[in-house]
Structure formats: C-alpha cells, structure tokens
Amino acid sequence: MIKEHKCEKKIRNLRKQRQGTVISDKMNKTIVVYEMKKVKHKYYGKSITKNKKYMVHDEENISKNGDQVSIMETRPISKRKCWRLVSILEKYEK
Template sequence: MISTNPSTIKKTVTKREFEGIVESATEDKTIHVRVSTTKMHPKYQKQYVTSKKYAVHDEKNTSTVGDTVRFRECRPYSKTKRWYVIHSSTHVL
C-alpha cells in the first residue's frame, strides 16, 4: 500500500530568474541590477517599459558596471538581498 502522508511528499519549488544590466558595483559582494520589462496598457493597447532594481549577491566581485548579468532567487543574504549571480557577461559597446 502506498503512503499518502503529506510529510513524505516533496514539493519542487521553481526559483525565479532574471537578466539585467549592472548599475552599481561599489559595495563588497553586492551589485545592483536593473531589469527592464515591456508591458501592454490594458485600455490604450500601447507598450511601455518598466524597470526594477535588485540587490544581487556577487561572491567573487567579478561584475562591473555595464555587464549583463543573469541571476536567480535564493535564501535571504540580508535585508534586501535575495538573489545570486548565475552568469555574468561583459557588455561591449
């Protein structure tokens, strides 16, 4: 007989991932990343850009201002830091 006890069933949690541009890298092991998203206005059907700034944990301090960074949700590192860097690539103009 199969046990259906709720304590034995494990749930998988999907962690959110974003990609953005580093705006500030002055703090130790912390970078601030701006993520821009395009939204559609419900009434006027016009697209507009919104952006949000995230505090991201960068363990090796490898990211600099202007880099494109991919980051994922994790446990809280501090009051505002709940994200960590997965991949960083240099932004070339």
C-alpha cells in the same frame, strides 16, 4: 505499519529568473542590477517600459558595471538581498 509524512515528498517550486544590467558594483559581494522590460497596457494596448532594481549577491565579486547578467531568486541573504548571480551573459567593454 509505516506512515509516510506529507513533508517527505515536498517538491521545491521553480525559482524566478531575471536578466539585467549591472549599474553598481561598489559594495563588497553585492551588485545592483537594473531590469527594464516592455509590457502592453491592459486596457489601452500601448507598450510601457517598466524598470526595477535588484540587490544581488555576487560571492566572488566578478561582475563589473555595464555587464549583462542573469540572476536567480534565493533565500534572504540580508535585509534587501534575496537574489544571487547565476552567470554573466555579456561583458561590458569600453
């Protein structure tokens, strides 16, 4: 009689995805993405802007300042990097 172990049928959870603007590309294989979103205040109902910076792994150094990008959560790559670049949605043109 063969017993199935619970770990064999483990399903991976969905990963978080965000969109934002690249504000720094000075580091090698790392970019800083700035996300800004509007949310309503729970009690007062007024819309508030919330913002956050993410350190993102960019393996091929393809994104530049001002680009609109899509990022996805991943395993920790370094102390502050646990996001990776999925795609560039819109290139910044001067």
